Amino acid sequence: MIKLFSKIFFLILFLNSLNISSQSKLIANEEINKVYIQKEIPLNYLNYIPEDQYILGQGDTIAIIFNNEEIKDKIFTIDSNGTIFTKRLKRIFIEGLTIEELTSLLNRKFQEFVIAPNISIEILRYRPVRVYINGEVVSPGIYLLGGKEIKNLTDDQGQKNLELFNSENGELNSLISEKINENKFTGISAPTIFDAIQLAQGITLYSDLTNIEVIRRNPISKGGGKIKTNLNFLNVLEFGSTNQNIRLMDGDVINIKKSKIPLNEQYKKATSTNLQSQYNKVFISGRVEQPGIKLINKSASLNDLILLSGGAKPLRGNIYHIRFNSDGTLTRKKIRYNRNAKDYTRNNPLLRSGDIVTVDSNILFKSSNTLSEITSPFVGIFSSYSFFKMLTE
DSSP, rough: HHHHHHHHHHHHHHHHHHHHHHHHHHHHHHHHHHHHHHHOOOGGGGGOOOOOOBBOOOOOOEEEESTTTSSSSEEEEOOOTEEEETTTTTTOOOOTTTHHHHHHHHHHTTTTTTSSSEEEEEEEOOOEEEEEEEEBBBBBBBEEHHHHHHHTTTHHHHHHHHHHHHHHHHHOOOOHHHHHHHTEEEEEEEOOHHEEEETTTTTTTTTTEEEEEEEEEGGGGGGGGGEEEEOTTTHHHOOGGGGGOOOTTTTEEEEEOOOSSHHHHHHHHHHTTTTOOEEEEEEEEEEEESSSEEEEEEEEEEHHHHHHTEEETTEEEEEEEEEEESSEEEEEEEEEOTTOTTBBBBOOBBBBBEEEEEEEEEEEHHHHHHHHHHHHHHHHHHHHHHHHHHHOO
8 A cells, every 4th residue: 555655656746847847948938038039139230241252344333332422423334344434533444353342442542532532332233154164064164144033123013112112211322213214123133053053954963962162263352363162062952051052253163073973862852953954855766665755854764764665665675875975975885674673773874865765676676677678679579570470371
């Protein structure tokens, strides 16, 4: 009896401890929320301006803004020589400078004409950036990326938002208003690594996305030359890590290294996103039920293609896989067909757009065809002779 009461007592203590524990967690969460709500963001947060490493070049449109009332705001587009023409300074060369560098130089230069010019510069229109993407992508080379249009502020919804903004906050800066009225001001997102890979038609089975190298120009004030960084782009596909999908600058070089082994899971993950086209166009001929050009999924293998073509016919032989590589070479592989072969193996490779697959005939079928070709003229002669003999009898 005493043992029974002891067990009941300890059970009650255990349940109470659980209740206390859960209450303490609840109190702790409430305290956390309370602290979070009461915490204020310091006002100097608004004063933080990230350092802009963007290097100006031909095609950029900038606004040089003076706080002095005697000098009005001006808009300039950098010409093919990397210069702009100003009333005070005449033609000046500004290509290769960042916004901070140009602002500092102009403030020092305009002190010859104005006391405390207090110049600031805004980019109204970014030029398209030219990048070189190399390595394990379907189509490496030089690409021109102009960013993507987010929203045209002059459409119906954009105009309503603009009118609402003006009614609540007064008129916009005259430069911006002028651009909107000219139907030229749109929201443009800067091109990123994702955009470059997408434009190069996506990755291959051997692309090592965990180690992408980016080389770019270093600003003059930082010492010039080139700087390099390495990115784990796989985190972008798996977790949406935008910090690994960096903005591209003009002249960037992107190197996507090759893995020693096929990265099947990574490739399937990339194919399930809009990083690359979902389909490949390939050609199959020979001993299949429905030869011709086929549109297949990006992750489809050789066996998938044969199945899509109605299957292989009887008396088929070896299969030949022909591929034109991005480096200009031609690869021709002889494959032994096995319908149960694992995906992306030697006898069941991953297919690319432009691949040619030929299902050959076996020896028996070839011998039969050869014999038929040899005897067919004699059969024709014999048939003609028999027909002529029949007519003359």
